[in-house]
Amino acid sequence: MRQKLDDKRLTLPVSQLDHRWGPLSAEVTLVEYGDYACARSRQAYASIKANRQRLGDRFCFVFRNFPISQIHAQAQHAAEGGGSGGERRTDSGEMHDALFANQQALENGFLVEYASGLGLDTSWFLRDMSSHAHAERVEEDFKSGRQSGVESTPSFFINGVRHDDPWDEETLLAAVKQAAASTPTREEKD
Numbered sequence: 001m002r003q004k005l006d007d008k009r010l011t012l013p014v015s016q017l018d019h020r021w022g023p024l025s026a027e028v029t030l031v032e033y034g035d036y037a038c039a040r041s042r043q044a045y046a047s048i049k050a051n052r053q054r055l056g057d058r059f060c061f062v063f064r065n066f067p068i069s070q071i072h073a074q075a076q077h078a079a080e081g082g083g084s085g086g087e088r089r090t091d092s093g094e095m096h097d098a099l100f101a102n103q104q105a106l107e108n109g110f111l112v113e114y115a116s117g118l119g120l121d122t123s124w125f126l127r128d129m130s131s132h133a134h135a136e137r138v139e140e141d142f143k144s145g146r147q148s149g150v151e152s153t154p155s156f157f158i159n160g161v162r163h164d165d166p167w168d169e170e171t172l173l174a175a176v177k178q179a180a181a182s183t184p185t186r187e188e189k190d
Helices: 038-060 074-085 094-101 110-117 122-131 135-147 169-181
Strands: 019-021 028-034 059-066 155-158 160-162
Touching: 028 169, 038 059, 038 094, 038 169, 059 074, 074 094, 074 110, 074 122, 074 135, 094 110, 110 122, 135 160, 135 169, 155 169
Parallel strands: 028 059
Antiparallel strands: 019 059, 028 155, 155 160
């Protein structure tokens, strides 16, 4: 069955509530629905990180959690840890980086080590984790992914449109540059 065009659009607009790197006013916004325990999401992480460095403030990257717990036992837990660690450091991405760098070790004790190593208050982090303080936000991300037609990770949207092509560094960069070229400048909008 052919997918409808509406199924290829991001249903939940990017906002201040998202874990993001780069300004909301950037020429191009790339939204990834990813899973910290997914090997493919980790591979995409390297491509995205390289493109963030290449494009600077012209690029906004948003990571939304799409934990596939049926396949990855630690996915939900890691997503909540990423939310807790990222809450105080929204633009730095240090916890995001730590989770992907240590993908094979996402159990409780390791998450606390990563938080401590980043200088986070570990008692605050443990309270967040034990109370599942970020579970609702993870669930909102997951639901918005489902509404946007996401079925697997990683899944990408460039300026709100689903990107179904490969996500290696060069292909993703070309797609982002194409989106930037078709984005009206501020002067053209006014």
